[in-house]
Amino acid sequence: xxxxxxxxxxxxxxxxxTPSANAALNVFACEPEWAALAQELGGDRxxxxxxxxxxxxxxxxxxxxxxxxxxxxADLAVCTxxxxxxxxxxxxxxxxxxxxxxxxxxxxxxxxxxxxxLDVPSQLDRSMGDVHAGGNPHVHTDPRRIATxxxxxxxxxxxxxxxxxxxxAQRQEVFAQRWRxxxxxxxxxxAPLRNVRVVSHHRDWVYLFDWLGLQDAGTLExxxxxxxxxxxxxxxxxxxxxxxxxxxxRAPFEEARPSEWLARETGARxxxxxxxxxxxxxxxxLFGLFDDTIARLxxxxx
Amino acid sequence: xxASALDVSIVGPALVAGLLVLSTHVPLxxxxxxxxxxxxxxxxxxxxxxxxxAAQLFAEEWGAIGTQTIAVGAALLAALLLDRSEKRxxxxxxxxxGALFVVAASAxxxxxxxxxxxxxxxxxxxxxxxxxxxxxxxxxxxxxxxxVLIAALILRHRLGTVGFYVLFAICVTASxxxxxxYLVFASLILPAxxxxxxxxxxxxxxxxGIGLAGYASGILLSAVVDLPTGAVIVCTMxxxxxxxxxxxxxxxxxxxxxx
Numbered sequence: 001x002x003x004x005x006x007x008x009x010x011x012x013x014x015x016x017x018t019p020s021a022n023a024a025l026n027v028f029a030c031e032p033e034w035a036a037l038a039q040e041l042g043g044d045r046x047x048x049x050x051x052x053x054x055x056x057x058x059x060x061x062x063x064x065x066x067x068x069x070x071x072x073x074a075d076l077a078v079c080t081x082x083x084x085x086x087x088x089x090x091x092x093x094x095x096x097x098x099x100x101x102x103x104x105x106x107x108x109x110x111x112x113x114x115x116x117x118l119d120v121p122s123q124l125d126r127s128m129g130d131v132h133a134g135g136n137p138h139v140h141t142d143p144r145r146i147a148t149x150x151x152x153x154x155x156x157x158x159x160x161x162x163x164x165x166x167x168x169a170q171r172q173e174v175f176a177q178r179w180r181x182x183x184x185x186x187x188x189x190x191a192p193l194r195n196v197r198v199v200s201h202h203r204d205w206v207y208l209f210d211w212l213g214l215q216d217a218g219t220l221e222x223x224x225x226x227x228x229x230x231x232x233x234x235x236x237x238x239x240x241x242x243x244x245x246x247x248x249x250r251a252p253f254e255e256a257r258p259s260e261w262l263a264r265e266t267g268a269r270x271x272x273x274x275x276x277x278x279x280x281x282x283x284x285x286l287f288g289l290f291d292d293t294i295a296r297l298x299x300x301x302x
Numbered sequence: 303x304x305a306s307a308l309d310v311s312i313v314g315p316a317l318v319a320g321l322l323v324l325s326t327h328v329p330l331x332x333x334x335x336x337x338x339x340x341x342x343x344x345x346x347x348x349x350x351x352x353x354x355x356a357a358q359l360f361a362e363e364w365g366a367i368g369t370q371t372i373a374v375g376a377a378l379l380a381a382l383l384l385d386r387s388e389k390r391x392x393x394x395x396x397x398x399x400g401a402l403f404v405v406a407a408s409a410x411x412x413x414x415x416x417x418x419x420x421x422x423x424x425x426x427x428x429x430x431x432x433x434x435x436x437x438x439x440x441x442x443x444x445x446x447x448x449x450v451l452i453a454a455l456i457l458r459h460r461l462g463t464v465g466f467y468v469l470f471a472i473c474v475t476a477s478x479x480x481x482x483x484y485l486v487f488a489s490l491i492l493p494a495x496x497x498x499x500x501x502x503x504x505x506x507x508x509x510x511g512i513g514l515a516g517y518a519s520g521i522l523l524s525a526v527v528d529l530p531t532g533a534v535i536v537c538t539m540x541x542x543x544x545x546x547x548x549x550x551x552x553x554x555x556x557x558x559x560x561x
Contacts, residue, residue, distance in 0.1 A: 061432035062530035065521075068312045091434040095312070229415075 013035065013172040015060070025161045027145050028101065030089065031058050033140040034111060034153075036269050036286050038078055040175050041154050041206045049074075051092075054278035059225070060087050065287035071089045071096035071261055074107070081110025082117060082134035112137050115145040116150040126205055140276065142207035143183045143290055150175055182287055187212075190294050196301055197243065199268065200235070201250040201259055202274060217245035220258045228258050240266045247300045251275035270298040312433075313521045315405075317529060319435045319443075320517035323477045323489050326447050328509040330470055331494030339396055341492050343383065345403040346471050350378040351428050352406045355413045377475045381467035388463060432481045433531050438481060446476045481532065486523040488536045489513055496543035500550055510544035513539070 024047045029035035035050035043046070043293035049070045052058050058080070071077065071092055079085050081151040093102055100107035117135030139145045158165035196207075201220045210217055218239060222232035240262075247269045248259040259270045273293050274283035282292035336456055357369040364443025370470075380402065388395045450469045457465055477486050493509035493516075500508055519542065520535030527534075 062533070063309075063314050063431040064528055064530055065316075065433060065525040066528045069309060072309075072312075089391065091431075094436065095315075095434060097311075226415075 002116070019076075025076060025157065026070075026074045026170075028074035028077045030085050032079070032277040033286065034078040034288070036289075037146065037150055037153060037158075038076075041150060041168060042149045042157055042199065043171055045161065045167060045168075046157070047145075049184045054276045054283070056251055057251075058084055061282055063088070063091075064077050067092055068095050071101060074098060076103050076107050076109060076156065077101040078109045078111065082112035082113050082137035082139075084112070084137035095097075102120045104246065104247050106156065109156050111155060112139050113154070114149045117138050118210060119203065136203060136206050139207055141205050141293075142180065142211040143186065144211060145207060146286065147176060147179055147183070150179065154178065169193045171286070172243050180285075181208070187292050188289050192299065193297055196247070197245040199240070199248045199259075199262065201248075201254045204251055205249055207275075212297075217243070220262065233258075233262070236262070237265050244268065247271045249273055269300045271296055273297070303425060306349040308522070308525045313525055315435050315437070315440065316432045317517060319432055319480050320485075320489075320521070320535070321514070322440065322443055322447060323486065323515075324517070325514040326450060327486065327494050328504060328513055330473060331366060331490040332497075332505065332509065333466060334470075334490060335494045335498060335525040337388075337395075339384075339388075339399055340491055341396065341399050341403060343474050343478075343486055344379055344483065345384075345399045345406065345475045345481050346377050346484065347428060348403050348406040350374065350377040350409045350475045350478070352376060352413070374472060374475050378466050378468060380560075381471035382464070385464045385467045394439050408499070412420045427450055427485050428447070429480060430482045431532060432478045432485060434522065435480055443476045443480050446472055465496070472483055475508060484536050485532050487541045488516070492516070492539045492543040493546070494546040497550060508546060513544045515546075516540075516542040 002200075023156040024045060025042060027035075027038045027042065027048045029038055029048060029050045032050050032054050035048045036261050038046055051067055051070070052061055074096075076172035077093075079089060093108075098107075099105065103110060112134060117139065121133065139149070150172060153201055154168050154175075157168045161168070177211050186234050190212050193213055197215045197217040198209075199217045199220065202219075203219055203224055205214075206216070208214065220228045220233070220236070222229050244266065246267045247270050248262055249293060250259050250273075251255065252272060254271070256272075262268065263270045272280075273296055274289055277283055277285060277289050279289070280292050280296075282295070283289040312469060334342060350373040352412060354373040354374075354421060357364060357372040361368055361372070381537060384399065384402070387398050391398070395401040407473070450473055453465075454469060461469075463498050477489075481489075493512040496512050497508045516539030517535055520538035523529075523532040524534040
């Protein structure tokens with residue numbers, strides 16, 4: 001029974017993957033934000049699968065057979081890069097054995113490579129913590145960088161599926177237009193947030209800070225990727241006593257207890273931001289992601 | 303439903319890894335259970351992990367082979383230590399094993415306090431993921447097991463406690479990296495627990511059967527319902543152990559009644 005269904009599915013997939021104007025491009029997204037972007041740009045010409053959900057930390061995930069199967073069928077893998085997925089993507093690429101999506105091939109798209117990055121270490125030293133040589137990988141928390149990435153991704157879709165090149169170019173144009181408009185509105189709405197001091201759990205938000213002019217008042221993690229220690233928290237508390245922070249940010253997959261502790265100790269408010277598409281009920285797509293992020297920040301800054 | 307995930311080339315290597323681990327762990331598990339030292343695999347794996355962390359910190363230039371050598375060396379050292387302690391204080395052996403486990407785990411955390419990349423190396427050693435097994439890892443483990451099995455066959459009854467601990471340390475260091483600590487514990491203890499009342503070859507055969515059924519059904523189920531493979535196998539292995547224990551007990555009850 002399963003064999004038979006498997007065979008029928010295989011036929012169906014083969015039919016889909018034969019090059020024709022109607023063939024859907026199989027897109028494997030490492031994170032939900034890139035799944036959402038690929039869907040925006042590809043419309044009905046792409047079939048998008050997201051390897052992780054907003055509730056998972058993309059630094060580490062558990063292996064499931066479907067991950068290998070999906071990457072094997074993929075025509076394009078869209079990942080953050082900058083070593084964010086270094087703990088699992090290389091293994092997955094090896095196991096899937098799909099030549100189209102190996103590093104360096106046009107079927108492997110790294111979003112972070114398309115934009116300039118912050119926190120690029122001038123020298124790499126393991127004592128600095130979970131530092132990425134390619135800089136901070138959480139580039140999608142800045143809509144201006146998403147605009148640049150969208151442009152690059154649309155071009156990549158056009159290269160891989162040249163029959164639909166004009167379709168992708170047109171969708172990119174529409175998206176870019178809507179996105180520019182939305183970004184202007186977000187930036188205007190977020191004006192009161194300029195120079196507001198915020199603490200974050202992990203350095204997830206440096207690009208958000210860069211965009212909105214929020215001031216980084218420190219992180220709960222002593223070094224990226226390390227759990228908070230007593231002396232670090234004491235230092236942080238002392239620093240905040242001198243120059244207080246208004247809020248403490250965390251992502252849905254980060255533990256609430258450290259930020260709740262700091263909120264009790266300092267009077268700053270804890271804010272859980274969606275971080276990516278699907279992170280909160282309001283963050284249904286990329287537009288919802290930033291609508292909700294700005295709304296939550298403004299609420300906490302009141 | 304994810305029929306395409308049932309591809310043999312995806313789940314095949316995982317099943318081979320499972321069979322490899324079972325080949326040594328079912329008989330070892332029967333010994334471990336008999337001796338009442340069920341947490342020894344956790345302790346040995348943790349000490350091997352500690353060795354690997356130390357190697358990464360203090361002898362990084364030795365590379366992967368150096369790390370492995372030190373990990374196995376640390377595991378062997380722990381094995382010899384446990385052999386001595388079993389001879390001197392048999393009544394508190396299980397408690398000492400537990401103590402060794404927490405101390406090794408905590409010492410590892412302290413060594414890693416300033417180094418999250420070390421944590422990645424520890425993770426590689428303690429939480430191997432059964433779906434990511436590479437052909438070379440399967441070959442290395444196969445070679446280690448063959449060596450262990452040959453040694454066990456040649457020495458047989460002359461193996462003694464020292465021999466048992468040494469072979470156990472080598473097996474666990476290899477298998478933990480292949481499939482992770484939870485699956486090693488499950489492969490070792492669950493089949494052995496289910497067939498504890500059966501002697502000799504019959505017990506071994508049922509143990510292998512239960513282990514195989516656990517891995518096969520777990521891998522299939524994880525492909526069908528799309529859940530993390532390692533954790534699903536541990537659960538199906540427990541179910542198969544319960545079923546296996548019930549089946550062999552009923553069988554035994556019948557044969558006892560007819561005889």
